[in-house]
Amino acid sequence: MSEDLLKVRNLTKKFGTITALNNVSLEIKNNEMFALLGPSGCGKTTLLRIIAGFEYPDSGQVLINDSDLLSIPTRTRPVNLMFQSYALFPHMDIFSNISYGLTNTSFTKEEINNQTNEIIEKIGLGEHVKKKPNQLSGGQQQRVALARAIARKPKILLLDEPLSALDKKIRQEMQVELKRIQHEFGITFIIVTHDQDEAISLANRIAVFDKGEIKQISTPQELYENPTNEFVANFIGEGNILKATSTNFGFEHPCLGKVNISHSMGAGKSVTILIRPESIILSPATTGAGQITDAVFAGAKKNITIKLTTNEIVRVYADKSANLEVGSHVNLSFNPQDVRVF
């Protein structure tokens, strides 16, 4: 038995002429917090629904502990789903919602009650057991959805956009809470989200999807620092994407000059470069590489927008005390190590 809990192999799924998943493969380890991240329509939700059992792929395999998951009926898969809308049963009270999954097992009534009460205790819903879902706040409803989904002790909990409906303060609270519960119950979490902040703040590893394909699988930090393609560079964090020409030792850009980096893509090709806003240092100049078009106070820093002479827009995070006024000309410098070229 390998250390991978779930293996997805060459999964393809089409809806009519639309290819939702195109030959997707990935492995998820036991006890991981794994995120499927991508814009809407990228296929991440289709993969989630295939794992949950609501869709069936056209080809490919899904293995759980090296045995076939797809042949297990939806009802009995060792997988549960926390829906984006929570999908609580509005006519049942909180206790009945949470115990619902257990009533579909061979447990006795007493066992069901004990297990339900234990989960209610652990998730901190004790005072709400007799209420109906619409009497609870959004954050509380999410706790109920979470409790209901883990009540059957699944091997994998699927979470569909778990933080998207919550406001900022409760988001931060739930983020810590989800990690605590994952740790306490020892369940592998697969999170589907379109929001990079949600993925980065929750997951150990992230698979970035685009148009039914995986663009990169890695840790949040690695995706930010070493994206392997322009899509990931653009999607994760804020980045300046510029058009340049490759040289034998790096690249050349009209406003940034010749830059030597550790590897070359061969001379004379058109390349894309990525520089993060915090990697750029600005210096005033009488006629510089660009002109400041906007400078916005942002707490500990200033967000500077620069229009290069190539008409490209560059965003830079500067120190809040920096004397950078709208309209002034600046030159840009950076450490070549902080640049990525595709």
Next chain:
Amino acid sequence: MSEDLLKVRNLTKKFGTITALNNVSLEIKNNEMFALLGPSGCGKTTLLRIIAGFEYPDSGQVLINDSDLLSIPTRTRPVNLMFQSYALFPHMDIFSNISYGLTNTSFTKEEINNQTNEIIEKIGLGEHVKKKPNQLSGGQQQRVALARAIARKPKILLLDEPLSALDKKIRQEMQVELKRIQHEFGITFIIVTHDQDEAISLANRIAVFDKGEIKQISTPQELYENPTNEFVANFIGEGNILKATSTNFGFEHPCLGKVNISHSMGAGKSVTILIRPESIILSPATTGAGQITDAVFAGAKKNITIKLTTNEIVRVYADKSANLEVGSHVNLSFNPQDVRVF
């Protein structure tokens, strides 16, 4: 004539038993970008609608260039509104939408056409004049709404949540664009928003509203650095709000010790202190003031969540290379100058 374009004096408006505005006064200068910021239901929209002429106050005055604005009928006020929903006329093409306001004047057809074309040119909508609103993207629709609202050359343009419906990339573009247009047309902008980022990135000055009252009027930087009350401290930027006891020279907190600051509120009182996440320095300790409960990668920095021994939650921005693991104990230090006490 004073330098203030608009003066609001002791404005009060009630809807049934709800007080939407309670004795509100403020002055807005010529050519300012002024934001009315506050949570929903704080009265900011009521003030906007009173200035536009869709509501009438119970008491108080609104003066424009020192003459009474409230006695001017809605139709002829030198004020126009850019609606949150854009409120474009769906059955008219873009040209007719933009020229609509001018057809309600004594201009000739030729003058109307010339002025409309000039605005279409300046706002960059040339290629869309024959299209219907629903054939345009969200960003383009907003440009049409903006063009339509400034076509009558109002003295004040009211903008209701101007960036809220746009996605992140177009937001940044429109933010620069709004500033350019305000500058080019020389119109005073009053922006209503519930989003502090929107207010901070657009406005020169911000009035922070809560429950029908103004809590503070100042520049974004001043609101962030020197909030005068807990509401503003909490609403603007991310901040740690802790409960402490005042001493003769400052305050005392169970986890932070005695801190001396420049002014005292008298000994033994219960006070609220504010420390921004970037002002705190963490140092590892065997048994510290708190324990790290979450550490999230966030590009150039790490967002650390700490649970103090008082059970208070503190958020800290640490360097991304800092060796701060979840579960480890830390002590907190900071420069007393960076603390605000209420």
Next chain:
Amino acid sequence: MPKKINLSLIITLVVLVFLYLPIMTVVGLSFNTSSNSLIWKGFGFDWYQNIWTNEPIISSFQRTIFVALVTTFFSLLIGTTISIGLNKMKAGGFLRTFSTAPAIVPDLVLAIGLLTTFSTISLSLNLRTVIISHTVFCTAFVVAIVLARIGLMDPSIEEASTDLGAGPFKTLFKVTIPQLMPALIAGAVLSFTLSMDEFVIAFFTNGPETPTLPMVIYSMIRFGVTPEINVLGTLLLAISFVGVILAQRIGKVADSI
């Protein structure tokens, strides 16, 4: 800025009076104590009391209630089954339109069709044929109401039930039907009142020995509008309004649970 006189309010009120005049006339005259319904003599419940001693009216009333109850039962059962079935089909747009279309078929055409069908299969006309006819008629309305409600239902709720291990029957009875309760109540009340008030179809598909209340009223009116007719009209009206208001209230309560 003084308030304008609200012209649109006045126009609206005048027009509403015009719309309600005929209905108010029926209700008002039902309390006339005169035996000539067009001459006002005084306010009283005389004719309401007289109605209870009129055997043909009372027995036709009982028949009408019986037909309405049985019709409601079958319409609800059939209509709900179709709605749930249609909802399961993804490409059901065409069938959806067709299952609610009988609601817009002219009564007269439906009546002719039913009469011809019954003649063809030699079914004798009596309350049984009225019940079949009313069920055809009311089912389309039940489908329209229940389908609209199913459309508002979060489809994840049924999926959640399956995800949590419930089989299709448990999901249907424990999750889907409780969700549809407001629509089922509204559909039942509508079927009941439609059947109660229905005249044209009943007239075509009923035998002469078992007239329903609208048929009795119709035969009475050939001799002019009598006070009994105003009383019966008011009663039918009251039942319809009470039904509709009840359906809305129960719907709201069921929604808020």
Next chain:
Amino acid sequence: MPKKINLSLIITLVVLVFLYLPIMTVVGLSFNTSSNSLIWKGFGFDWYQNIWTNEPIISSFQRTIFVALVTTFFSLLIGTTISIGLNKMKAGGFLRTFSTAPAIVPDLVLAIGLLTTFSTISLSLNLRTVIISHTVFCTAFVVAIVLARIGLMDPSIEEASTDLGAGPFKTLFKVTIPQLMPALIAGAVLSFTLSMDEFVIAFFTNGPETPTLPMVIYSMIRFGVTPEINVLGTLLLAISFVGVILAQRIGKVADSI
């Protein structure tokens, strides 16, 4: 995971056939060349041709179209006015319910009320009284449709018109009415078909010299279902369906403009 046999689809189809049987019978038999409508002789348009030479039918058909057109005009005018008026009133919940309520009043009750009202004010019964009656009946439907559409309209759009200097009439004709166009078309089509098909109210409020088509069909059916009746039923059905489909299409096109 093999696909299950779709039981719900089969049930739904069977029930739909049951619902449509009477309608299909009318349409099918209208193409029967036999003079006994219950015995199938062959497919043909014989009876459709015969209808055109039947003077009483043709003139009643013309009367019906005339009544429907005039009714549509007045219902739309009055219904739209009420709807816009009600929308302007903030606390119009009670009046709103009342302006659409006549749509749920039983036809028979409305018919009795109208007849009594006309008798009271000594208005002689002819096409004029039918038009008044149908207008009362159809206005409630127009209000229901137009009010629903106004509810979906962004109220900021009218405010934007005022903000940009337009007066109330310019706002009404340049902004509000174009917005309501899909509802106005739907209301017009519904009024027209309701008036066309309506039998009970016309029967009570019309004079004997000017019968409408449903009245002629009704008087013919006393002698049994004849082939002409099937033809007329099919035509009424066709007009209703074409109207409803037309309204939906135009509504969608108007929406997408």
